[in-house]
Amino acid sequence: MVTGFLRIALAALVLCGAWPAPAFAASSRPVVGQTAPDFELTLIDGSKVSLADLKGQVVVLNFWATWCVPCRKELPTLDAYYAAQRQTGLKVFAITTEGSIPLYRLKALFAAMAIPSAKRIKGPYGPLEGVPTNFIIDRAGKLRYAKGGALELGSLNALLVPLLREPAPK
Numbered sequence: 001m002v003t004g005f006l007r008i009a010l011a012a013l014v015l016c017g018a019w020p021a022p023a024f025a026a027s028s029r030p031v032v033g034q035t036a037p038d039f040e041l042t043l044i045d046g047s048k049v050s051l052a053d054l055k056g057q058v059v060v061l062n063f064w065a066t067w068c069v070p071c072r073k074e075l076p077t078l079d080a081y082y083a084a085q086r087q088t089g090l091k092v093f094a095i096t097t098e099g100s101i102p103l104y105r106l107k108a109l110f111a112a113m114a115i116p117s118a119k120r121i122k123g124p125y126g127p128l129e130g131v132p133t134n135f136i137i138d139r140a141g142k143l144r145y146a147k148g149g150a151l152e153l154g155s156l157n158a159l160l161v162p163l164l165r166e167p168a169p170k
Helices: 002-015 069-088 103-112 153-165
Strands: 040-043 048-050 058-064 090-096 117-122 133-137 143-148
Touching (some): 040 090, 069 090, 069 153, 103 117, 133 153, 143 153
Parallel strands (some): 058 090, 090 117
Antiparallel strands (some): 040 117, 058 133, 133 143
């Protein structure tokens, strides 16, 4: 019990930036400008999605937490942006991080969102230095953005509109 509590407390400290994130191999860390590493998302409904399934689409992976005030401001903006742009080839996934309230308590939120919500990701997209953190992958599968901090409408337009205008690779 104490060990589990300490693990959760340490994860919360890492996510909020109060404790340094554990080191991991630089070769496994996603690098902007290079091919994005594959991932497998487990969505709230239990279905799975991989990067290969999203070929030709612009993908945003948004890591957030319920206790994170900037996340609570960013998530509705991302949701509205996705609802308006998904016909152009945009795919956004909201990935709930450890330390958030239990998933069953978020069912109403997930049901109201257009963004597919994920409860788990397999792949080298962590550890995070803080939340929110966003990764943007272009239609060709190249990582174009990877930073912590909330995105606002202006930055979403600046980052995504040029990528959405690019043709899908053949």
